[in-house]
Amino acid sequence: MQMRAWLLDPAPASRRQAQLGGWFRAWLAFRRNTLGMIGLGIVLLLIGVAAFAPLIVDPASALTQVLADRLQPSSWAHPFGTDELGRDILARVVFGARITLTIVVLVSLIVVPIGLAIGLPAGYFGGWIDAALMRFTDIFLAFPRLVLALAFAAALGPGIENAVIAIALTAWPPYARLARAETLTRRRSEFIQAAELQGASHLRIIATQIVPLCLPSVIIRLTLDMAGIILTAAGLGFLGLGAQPPSPEWGAMVSTGREVLLDQWWVATIPGLAIFVTSLGFNLLGDGLRDVSSGRG
Amino acid sequence: MDSPLLRVRNLSVTYPGDDGDFRAVRNVSFTVGRERLGIVGESGSGKSTTGRAIMGLARPPARVHADELLLGEIDLRQQSERQLRRLRGKRMAMVLQDPKYSLDPVMRVGDQIAETHRTHLGSSKAEARAAALEMLQAVHIRDPERVYGMYPHQVSGGMGQRIMIAAMLIAGPELLIADEPTSALDVTVQTQVLSIMDELVRERGMGLILISHNLHLVSSFCDRVLVMYAGQIVEICDAGSLADAQHPYTRGLLAALPELGRKRGELPQLQRDPAWMDDIAAPLETRSRKVGA
């Protein structure tokens, strides 16, 4: 309670207190958003499952083929049944969370720097630099994302790393636009001019003044994009262009389950459900964050 | 004096808020006959909210309360939304500030006039069109046929406001509330728009409530003036006897008006007294009777 009072102090004594207090207020607003909280729960669950996968299920059962046990329906030993090679579907779904999370994190790590690297100078310098960079961005924006990712994945060859690169190459343009827009609104601010007068270099101003201000909206956008990234990755996996067997990637699991769909429905349905719930979680979280940031409770 | 067109007694509009309620309008009482009544006040004084509350269009989540709210014989408080809809446009209407925003940008202006006619008089397309053309003529638009087919972005502000007046008056309401009808317009057309509105209101024997922040305009145009401050009426008097105004706020406003032909130094700045925010004990209406007609 004391902590709470300190955080909500209308007259914070330090910059850190003010900052933490701001975050805490945002959290209080976010907590009222039921759907957003559900989303947060799903995302935390995904992270937890991925982190503690070996503790939740036996790692061996995700990959070991037990042909005698193939295509078993749900039972105590295999709550989600087994697939066409007798592997435990629950174990594979749990380990699949690691792959999904890896893809999402890797894509974010590529996409955000590219987006910032193109959007920030465009907004900051303006003029022909802006025109050239944005024209370049528009070209990529004009592409249908999955199709371009397909073409890239086809050219680079199948595999999870190439899927990540392919998705990242198609996912960065909105970030460039966002970073540019955020920079434009801040470019003429007095604190930027003050920094300029003090002789700070452009690079320094961008890195220390503008980037931190862009990050919140970039993060919200990223959360909303996560679902799209997960779906594209799963789609590539489903088409056989993502993670390769025997890796328990959810999209690829749906694809193999397709062969036995009519008789053993669970083989395809369960991993698909995992994809759906995970991307729904990110969407709910992102939506909630956006509501809070735009001030509609 | 014949029976009033509008009778308002103790009208209050309250907005619930996180830190207590905000009372935008507080116990406002007045009547409107077949006359031109001006409501003056600065922004936030509650004058627009009063107008909207009469129309039953207070911005949600407003709570409107009144001891009496009579339009002729009709108790507006008792009307359902559906019944109110039949009154709006037909018995009472409202002209808004800026025709640039109050006209639908993707509909021909003529159709926007005609639709009021069709809604209230159940007329056919052709009848409504004829009536709209006639109405355009009535607001002194020279080439009604041509203007009928124009879109709002193609007409000037003054013409837009005349079109708005036409759309509001075509179904023959007896009360018109004009909320800052000229403040978005070019100075050169303000008088023209006002005089057209005045002409129509007189011809049709209507009542007009002119809401404005401009005391000078209101006092020269209206029969009676009602001054609002912080949601309350602080003064009701005849336009001609404004000089005898009693409330210090009104006097302050008057003193701040520059006058032609009189040389004076710096205009005095209006000094506000926090006490004006307090609730006024006695309703002002009685006093207005004394001063008024």
Next chain:
Amino acid sequence: MSAATSGAGHTVGGVARRIVAPLRRLGALLFSVALTFLGLTGVTFAIGRFMPIDPVIAIVGDKASQETYDRVYRELGLDQPVLVQYGTYLGKIARGDFGNSVMTARPVLEDLVRVFPATIELAFLALVIGVVLGIPFGVIAATNRGRWPDQIVRFMSLVGYSMPVFWLGLVGLLLFYAKLGWVEGPGRLDVAFDDIVAPVTGMLTIDALMAGEGDVFANALGHLVLPASILGFLSLAYIARMTRSFMLAQLEQEYILAALAKGLSPWRIIWVHALGNVWVQLVTVIALTFGSLLEGAVLTETVFAWPGLGLYMKNSLFAADLNAVLGGTLLIGAIYILLNMLSDLVYAMVDPRAREPN
């Protein structure tokens, strides 16, 4: 129709403005379209060069002699500078030469023309479903903001955004085809109905109707309805959501208050005035939706064995048939660009402000 404002006469300058301004805008639009298309070909060209598969070996096989290899290498122009190769590539595309497909041994363009109608048929019905349901849903959500219809529409949109379309297709097949038998299975037509109707448009439902073959039409529609509904649900989610937010913005406008003051019915205010303004913005959204439906078709067609562009590209991918993949990418990309241009033009037609600038 005359566009002069009050007071402004029909001066020479006015006339020039009315004719020249739209032409200039059209010119700027065409220029940007051309530039984007150039970029598109640049990207497909670059992808072609990235390809780890050696295009020469793909033709001559890995047992060919060095001599043959070198000859084909030169024939393909691979010894030329990159820019020259790109120029050659552009020239070929301009002539409609996308190369031959390894898989079908036919020109890629011919293949594309053959498979594309199936995709159009699917995407178009999906779009109709998305528009016809999505717009009313969005309007209802906006006018009931914060109440249960709004919550339902918002949640439904999020579900649509989160749905792996290939999985939904499988579940749909399992449920509506295998278990309930309400719809036909994968493919476009039962074998029994093959070759009854001669292809005219390539869209089976339309061809069947034109030929007066009711049975064929019913069967084709039975095959079409499930994949189209599933794709339609995705576009519905997007359209409903965008309609909702556009509508919320319009309902705040002053002209809504004016319409209320005129005593208009809520029905007229919402569906005529507010939606009339939303339409202007929705044009772009609908064009974008159609583009994303083509994209979704790749996965949906795979699930439903629907012989359209998506399935063609997917099969080409696995046959390492690069010409076919890049041809398909180029086609979809070009449609994307054209849709964007079209939406700009339609926008100008729907919005009087853009039609006759003042």
